Amino acid sequence: MEKKIGFIGCGKMAQAMIEGMLGTGTASRGQIMVSASSEQTLEFAREKYGVLTSRNNKEVASHADFLILAVKPDLHRAILSEIRTSMEAGTVIITIAAGVSLHFIEKELGGSAKVVRTMPNTPSLIGEGLSAVCRNQQVTDEELSQVLALYNSFGKTEVLKEELMDAVPAISGSSPAYVYMFIEALADGGVRDGIPRAQAYTMAAQAVLGAAKMVLETGMHPGALKDNVCTPGGATIQAVAALEQHNFRAAILSAMESCTQKSKDLQRGNQ
Numbered sequence: 001m002e003k004k005i006g007f008i009g010c011g012k013m014a015q016a017m018i019e020g021m022l023g024t025g026t027a028s029r030g031q032i033m034v035s036a037s038s039e040q041t042l043e044f045a046r047e048k049y050g051v052l053t054s055r056n057n058k059e060v061a062s063h064a065d066f067l068i069l070a071v072k073p074d075l076h077r078a079i080l081s082e083i084r085t086s087m088e089a090g091t092v093i094i095t096i097a098a099g100v101s102l103h104f105i106e107k108e109l110g111g112s113a114k115v116v117r118t119m120p121n122t123p124s125l126i127g128e129g130l131s132a133v134c135r136n137q138q139v140t141d142e143e144l145s146q147v148l149a150l151y152n153s154f155g156k157t158e159v160l161k162e163e164l165m166d167a168v169p170a171i172s173g174s175s176p177a178y179v180y181m182f183i184e185a186l187a188d189g190g191v192r193d194g195i196p197r198a199q200a201y202t203m204a205a206q207a208v209l210g211a212a213k214m215v216l217e218t219g220m221h222p223g224a225l226k227d228n229v230c231t232p233g234g235a236t237i238q239a240v241a242a243l244e245q246h247n248f249r250a251a252i253l254s255a256m257e258s259c260t261q262k263s264k265d266l267q268r269g270n271q
């Protein structure tokens, strides 16, 4: 892709995306310019990725054909006001923030702005991300395809209706955090039973990876895959019964409800 890509903000999520784009050769170092609030982050970006850097958000905005806002939701209003006169008319503005709507960005920039709302996740760092994407009416099919190509360089993409975007952190944007908690808990259980710590992490993580791949690659229902592990009268069904007793599924559903509610609350701060 020949287009220039700008990142305003170069924190954990932006770095994961940049690493994915460069790693797959979808973008080259010279195409990417980033800004951040500290010189320390910019120095890190230059040293680690060799990308162009600037302390000036306006310079990044004027550089970019695709401008990715990779800052916290509550900074969007100030940054959009800062850069609005520095962008070319055809620049596609992309947000990765929870709770920042297409309408909010249009309102801040004017109705003709081309806006894409996305919600990626940190496994993008190793090319295994999942990003949900929606666009406003000003974004052409070709521009959407280009955004999807960029995002596909660090994982998979799902195009959703905007009204579903507040539900995305709970299922894929934030969920790596609870999967890591699950892996940590599995490893702790292994250690309790005497398995060395390092091996316990490998075993737990590979079991989660393998189970996820089974869902994606066999197309079988997760319940049927679970049933296949449960030998009648065996050990697994005992674990399943204990998890049900401790409301395992209900705990996950409740966590997701809180996550979605918080995304909606963030949205209320950006209207």
Ligand SMILES: NC(=O)C1=CN([C@@H]2O[C@H](COP(=O)(O)OP(=O)(O)OC[C@H]3O[C@@H](n4cnc5c(N)ncnc54)[C@H](OP(=O)(O)O)[C@@H]3O)[C@@H](O)[C@H]2O)C=CC1
Binding pocket: 008, 009, 010, 011, 012, 013, 014, 035, 036, 037, 038, 039, 041, 057, 070, 071, 072, 073, 075, 079, 096, 097, 098, 119, 120, 121, 122, 173, 174
């Ligand atoms: N982390 C995640 O798993 C995911 C995060 N997101 C979204 O990504 C966004 C960023 O999150 P995350 O990367 O975790 O956060 P970080 O805190 O890691 O990164 C935020 C970045 O914004 C920079 N920044 C702060 N103020 C300014 C400013 N005025 N101008 C330019 N840059 C500025 C910071 O600079 P400095 O480094 O110098 O402090 C930092 O590089 C959020 O909106 C979040 O909702 C979306 C999906 C997943």
Ligand SMILES: O=C(O)[C@@H]1CCC=N1
Binding pocket: 098, 169, 173, 174
């Ligand atoms: O915690 C957050 O708000 C962001 C959104 C998804 C992951 N991190």
